[in-house]
Amino acid sequence: MHSIVVNTSRYGSVTTTNSNATSKLGKNLIKNILNQCTNKTSLLNHDRSTNLLDKLKILLTQTIPGYSTNRLLSLTNGHITNTSSHSFRLPFFLFGNSLLSNLIPSFNELPLIAIDKDHELSTTTKNLHLITAYSGYSKSYLNHNFNTNIKTTKIKFPNHNLNLGSNKKGVIGDDAWFIAKHKQVDVLGVADGVGGWHEFGIDPSKFSFNLMKTCKRLIEQGFDLVIDNKTPINLLEQSYKTLLESKNNKLLVGSSTACILLFHHDTNYLHTCNLGDSGFCIIRNNKIIHRSQEQQHYFNSPYQIAILPNSNNEFQDAPQEALIQNDDSLFNDSPESAISSSIQLNEGDFILVATDGLWDNLTESHLLVELSKIKKNCLIEELEKAANNLARKAIEMALDPDYISPFAKAAKKHGINIKGGKPDDITVLLARVSK
């Protein structure tokens, strides 16, 4: 299917929606139509009735070889109901604009072409995108009963009068996460603030939260870069540098792991980067087809990016400075040391992004059992339920003293003999590739 949405803006911002190969064709087509219309006095000025459609029809068939008139008609049919009769419905905007050009004569430099506006046409060939649900438990929840913490990320227009940034949405314990959308990309990210900072009286979630918040902001404000497999790393690096530039450096001391996934609508590629022991996996047809690698300096000490108090620092008089500088568990790795990977996704694939609270406590079979319960063409509610179930399961396992968790297994490899799960903050983002 080839669909064209011609923006009614008279200065011709033109959008065509389709898969990659044909969109160029679409662009040329629109160009052609616009040219023809500007050259001839007007396509629309004289006879605004059936001739408009006829002329448009001819133009379309002339410019797209191989597309039959019928096909095009069937497309436009939804909007311009009956082509042969005189009483077809003019799109609203066409009416509005032509009314205007009557009122203000100087406004008719460009003719008005209007085949709708409101994307009804494009719904049929909408690109793949991500639907994402999130869930999580902070460590402090563990002592209480399992209150769920589910929310959805259904796309809504932000109420532009409301304050969107003030609440601490996006923080679970020391973890932080974000979901961002902009034009051609969906971006997900989780970051696990390194808990060691508690000892120095610093809230580790501050750094992870600000890092994720900045990533989200950069995406939403239009992160102007070519999208390729390096984009997530660039995004991470840019946010890190942005934080380094803050006037209030005291607020941001801390360190964090990070995992950022970027889904590009045009190519259906998922570009990822992962630094430390958070991670993601991709499930297709109930099989894990890709899983991120963990990065550790040594056991239970993941790679991390950090803003450390530097030599002239806040803790100068306090003995804590020495503590921080001698503390082996605090590293400062470069964002570039993150592992990046890219994979093409199909409709129906699941992406599970989570902090180590999940990976340390759940095995692959746990994940697959939960995800297999999700029906095809699922709604966001089902994803939320699944995400929440995963988080709850992870907590249950974490509290089971006899369970041989993935964490315990890994410990054994390093010669540490422990049993049971690993209580930690758990953040789960579950996304499905959908049309």
Added chain:
Amino acid sequence: METNSTMYKDDRMVYYQFVHNVLDFSSQYGKEHSRSYTVSNIRGGITNFPRYGDFLESCVMRTYGPWWQECNYLDQNIKQKIQQPLFISQDFIEVEFELKCFINSVAIYENFNPGSIVAIYAFDFDSDKWVKLWSIFEQMINPSNSNALKRTIPRKESRKFMPNLMRKDIFSNLLRIEMEHSQMEYYSELDAIELIGATYDIFHNKKVARNLKAIGDDFFKKCSIETSFLNENIEDETRIEIKEISKDINIIELPDELLDKIISFLDLKTVFSLRSTCIKFYNLCNDKDIYKNLNIKPFWNCVNDKFLETLSKITDEILILDLSWTKFKQSIIFEKFLKNSCCQLTFLKMECCSYLDSKMLEIICDNCKFLTHLDIASCLNITSEEKPAFASISKLKNLEHLKLYRTKVDQNSMFKIIESCQNLKYLNIGSCFQLNDFDSIMSCISENLKQIESLDLWRSYSLTNLGLKRIASKCKNLKELDLGWCKNVTSYEWLRILLENCKDLRKLFLTSHKITDNEILLIAKHGKKLEQLDFLGSPFISTENIELTLRSCPNLKLLDISFCSNVDFEKILLISQFFSNCSIKRSYQGE
């Protein structure tokens, strides 16, 4: 489009759009290409509003307050022979929105120190011109520059600023916001700009309907009200009076001296209009004296190539010229103008002139041999790729003041300029992101420009202690030194040398340097003449030493101790009443 959070459409088909792209701006606080305190943060929707505070996600301009003008020779007003028009803007941002629409209103979300916005323009594609939608003068009873400067600054809380626009018939997606912040108490920060309008003109249609109704009402009123004939009578009388007066005096018959005097009360635009009325005025307005000192910046949106062409015919001896913000298009005409009219120039300001390219700069430097002041800040189209255009500045041997803020000046050109312009007293190379070895530039300055008085090195990331040591030991006339955000300066041996050598130091900016009490003690001991001090982001200086500084620097006017977390600001506030001449700043950030 619907998934894009920067655009929103309500059920009346009115679009609410946030900034899609930044096209141009005059200055910014943050580092070039960064996303902290930079203009590019204006893009997209609301981030922090209505939270009030100094956030790195905001759009912040480079300066605020009266401080910068006090020392900076380049910002002094140009004394023209004719009148200055109403104009106070200091900075601007030009932004693009995705969808063109009939602009009905503009909402600006200000989240720190509101009140700096003084004008809003939109680009009108029909006339190919920037059209004023609103300006501060519009709402004043007696518009004058001094009134606008003394305007009431709104309360210190975040606000959504939605001025009443003068025109609502502009179909555009380009906006320009102009700011004036010399009255602000601290940096003013913007969160987002929202454009509200429909893609077709519902508002206009409503207006047409309203007008029709008004005409109708008027008509019926006239029919019924008897007093209407009275009004007519009055009008007749006044008409007669005017006729009588006009019989006695004809303005053309006034003596030239008087007409000259009258012309001196007009502004440039009016002079040009008058010039095209009759031969008498044409000749009077062609007086070269009028155009000796010219400030064209206030007319940036009304001057065009034609104007430049005319000007180059009228005069060949312009001495002082401010062409900042202008948008001339044809380089040939500009070249002609330079060659015809600008040979005598001593002062040239061309901030944010995108048409100023490498070739033009060379022509300027070849033609205007007598230049003592040159300001080409934010002219980003001068590049050094093909040939080092900036090096031609070295031909201007008389140069005393040079502002290259936010330009692409390269290392080698900088050396050449410093080596040959030995009279330089003021040099601004802040945010010149292509300079990558400030230490060798500093040593070059210390050898060649011993008499330098003012150095602006804002965000010179490659500058270290070494370079500063050289400057401090050789340049004893230094009065102003701006080292804001020179993040690689880590030890402060140079500071002692500087303070001991430069007895006349008035301004010292150590923004984000994390200095300690040792440095403060040095400053308090030696910097008796200091007027402006900036210690922003120094978390370990103590309250006692700030107090000591205040006591020992009696001339202090500005002291910025924002984000100095060890300083007890309450206490400083208590002390500050004894130092009423000094304005103590503390920025803050909501939690």
